[in-house]
Amino acid sequence: MSVGWLRACALVMLGLFSVSALAKDKTAIVIGGGLSGLTAAYELQNKGWQVTLLEARSSLGGRSGMATSEWIGNDKTQPVLNQYVSTFKLSTTPAPEFVRTPSYLIDGEYFSAADLATKQPATAEALKRFEKTRDDLARSIDDPQNPIASSTLQALDQINVSNWLDKQNLPATARQLINQDIRTHYDEPSRLSMLYYAQQSRVYRGVSDRDLRASRLVGGSPVLAQAFVKQLKTIKTDSPVSAIIQDKDGVTVKVGSVGYQADYVVLAVPLRALNKIQMTPALDAQHLAAIKGTNYGWRDQIMLKFKTPVWETKARMTGEIYSNTGLGMLWIEPALKGGANVVINLSGDNARVMQAFGDKQMADQVLIRLHAFYPQARGSFTGYEIRRYSTDPSTGGAYLAFGPGQISKFWRLWERPIQRVAFAGEHTDTLYPGTLEGALRTGKRAASQVEDLAAGKSFEPAKAATAAAAGAVAAKKGNFFSNLFGGSADEKKPEPVKAPEPAVAPAPTPAPAPAAAPAPVEPPKPAAPVKAEPAKKAPAKAPAKPAAKTETKKAPAKAPVKKAETAKKPAVKPATETVTKAQ
Ligand SMILES: Cc1cc2nc3c(=O)[nH]c(=O)nc-3n(C[C@H](O)[C@H](O)[C@H](O)COP(=O)(O)OP(=O)(O)OC[C@H]3O[C@@H](n4cnc5c(N)ncnc54)[C@H](O)[C@@H]3O)c2cc1C
Known part of the structure; x- marks a missing residue:
């Protein structure tokens, strides 16, 4: 045997050993199959890691x-989202002009921004004045990644947005519309840190609405989720993680009595869900306080389905529409499957109080209000879908919305890994929390942190921001029905607000029908009704079909990830079909 041949054999052997050694060393578990977890799993797998993704739900x-066909920003405003859209060759279509700017529904009458300027100049002018004042404030934040750069900015974290708005002397309608905008995108103004609102305004300063709604992702964000799912080798659905145990050699992740082992973990679940996972060693006091205390915005979505677009007779409604009547942002869906849909976002305290209603009651109440404006509504109504994010235990809120004092305490806390666990999820992003972009960015960041950890890099422990302790904020109590018809009580009677609460439904409030309300509407049985029972059923706009039936029960008490059977690639389901488990 020649020396060259021996050398070649040796190299091959070395190569094989090093590959297998590498593979042996590079195992990761991603917990949470939302877009952040899917991104982290995809990125790690692409870098040669053996990844197992564990998702609590069946989808x-x-x-x-x-929404079945969302508008997305251009690559200037959402670069990471656009990068994946292009990687997966997903279809988009340019947004028509009329959805690219917000419009308004004032006392039932539809106004484009241009209409408002001519027909309601006082309101239009007040909105402009408010935007300028807000933008000036945002400009005082040099670096949105470091918003607590001065004592003035620290002080902003101690007040809520409602208090700040009170000082702007806005006319009633303008204030109602502004409240509606803020509660739709963040949370009730009275529960939101003014510094957080200013920081987010800084992030989006100079970004036009036109850039934010530049094109349509055909099929919506579930299509993006499905594209990731198709790439991933090992996914286990119906696998709610109950515990994470770290030691010097690795991490054990428990799903009931089954244990999975890996070198590193990406924890991509919202804070309320994280609260239910037992961590060993335990998290420190600051992290525990953040889990319990960080405010999440409330935003529930109701899709009312009609045979025909009942609003067409009065006005063309589409895109983001802010109403002064408490109906929240309206979003007219394209009639992809025939008929016409309107998605109504109930946000902030309106959504909180609505938790006292059952799904049908909630749909009825909203339909009654829409019918008041559009008399064909009841006759054309065919069904509804509801998603309640804030009472869903695996979500616990719509998205992060820092309350007063919370930036000072928890800023960038989840950006740093703790030993072998890196964190992902919209709530861990500094610039774009509460968005798809934020979720995707954090998935990428967590994947690269896991690589760094494997390479021996250590991360500094998180430090609290240096602001003063959160000031006490007192309570604002709104009457839901007065809010629903006339905007929040906070429009009329500025009162101090209570400290932001965790996602707990308020005490049930009786649901009196308004005096002039039409008879309760009995929704005919829709073809595929999707009731909001988030923990049990697949979401309405079902993401990708899950992996083959989970093997959690069969799995041995210690099921090393490396030996875990590769789940079948989930088939892609149409966005609105209910997902059933593969056999
Ligand atoms: C009503 C609403 C409207 C929105 N509109 C827009 C929009 O127009 N544009 C935009 O960019 N963004 C929008 N967003 C925000 C965007 O949807 C989110 O930021 C993003 O989907 C969050 O992804 P994530 O991975 O961080 O979290 P999630 O999607 O919540 O993923 C977390 C996953 O973890 C799972 N999980 C929880 N606990 C466990 C456990 N113990 N074990 C295993 N798995 C667990 C959950 O089931 C879930 O699948 C909207 C959000 C809401 C609620």
Whole structure:
């Protein structure tokens, strides 16, 4: 045997050993199959890691919204999202002009921004004045990644947005519309840190609405989730993680009595869900306080389905529409499957109080209000879908929305790994929390942190921001029905607000029908009704079909990830079909 041949054999052997050694060393578990977890799993797998993704529910995609064909920003505003859209060759179509700017529904009358300027100049002018004041404030934040750069900015974290708005002397309608905008995108103004609102305004300063709604992702965000799912080798659905145990050699992740082992973990679940996972060693006091205390916005979505677009007779409604009547942002869906849909976002305290209603009651109440404006509504109504993110135990809120004092305490806390666990999820992003972009960015960041950890890099422990302790904020109590018809009580009677609460439904409030309300509407049985029982059923706009039936029960008490059977690649389901488990 020649020396060259021996050398070649040796190299091959070395190569094989090093590959297998590498593979042996590079195992990761991703917990949470929302877009952040899917991204982390995809990125790690692409870098040669053996990845197992564990998802509590039977379906993947997490909070990706109900809309079946979302508008997305261009690559200037959402670069990471656009990068994946292009990687997976997903279809988009340019947004028509009329959806690219917000419009308004004031006392039932539809106004485009241009209409408002001519027909309601006082309101239009007040909105402009408010935007300028807000933008000036945002400009005082040099670096949105470091918003607590001065004592003035620290002070902003101690007040809520409602208090700040009170000082702007806005006319009633303008204030109602502004409240509606803020509660739709974040949370009730009275529960939101003014610094957080200013920081987010800084992030989006100079970004036009036109850039934010530049094109349509055909099929919506579930299509993006499905594209990731198709690439992933090992996915286990119906696998709610109950415990994570770290030691010097690795991490054990428990799903009931089954244990999975790996070198590193990406924890991509919202804070309320993280609260239910037992961590060993335990998290420190600051992390525990953040889990319990960080405010999440409330935003529930109701899709009302009609045979024909009942609103067409009065106005063309589409895109983001802010109403002064408490109906929240309206979003007219394209009639992809025939008929016409309107997605109504109930946000902030309106959504909180609505938790006292059952699904049908809630749909009825909203339909009654729409019918008041559009008398064909009841006759054309065919059914509804509801998603309640804040009472869903695997979500516990719509998205992160820092309350007063919370930036000072928890800023960038989840950006740093703790030993072998890196964190992902929209709530861990500094610039774009509460968005798809934020979720995707954090998935990428967590994947690269796991690589760094494997390479021996250590991360500094998180430090609290240096602001003063959160000031006490007192309570604002709104009457839901007065809010629903006339905007929040906070429009009329500025009162101090209570400290932001965790996602707990308020005490049930009786649901009196308004005096002039039409008879309760009996929704005919829709073809595929999707009731909001998030923990049990697949979401309405079902993400990708899950992997083959989970093997959690059969799995041995210690089921090393490396030996875990590769789940079948989940088939892609149409966005609105109910997902059933593969056999
Ligand atoms: C009503 C609404 C409208 C929105 N509209 C937009 C929009 O127009 N544009 C935009 O960019 N963004 C929007 N967003 C935000 C966007 O949807 C989210 O930021 C994003 O989907 C969050 O992804 P994530 O991976 O961080 O979390 P999630 O999607 O919540 O994923 C977390 C996953 O973890 C799972 N999980 C929880 N606990 C466990 C456990 N113990 N074990 C295993 N798995 C667990 C959950 O089931 C879930 O699948 C909207 C959100 C809502 C609620």
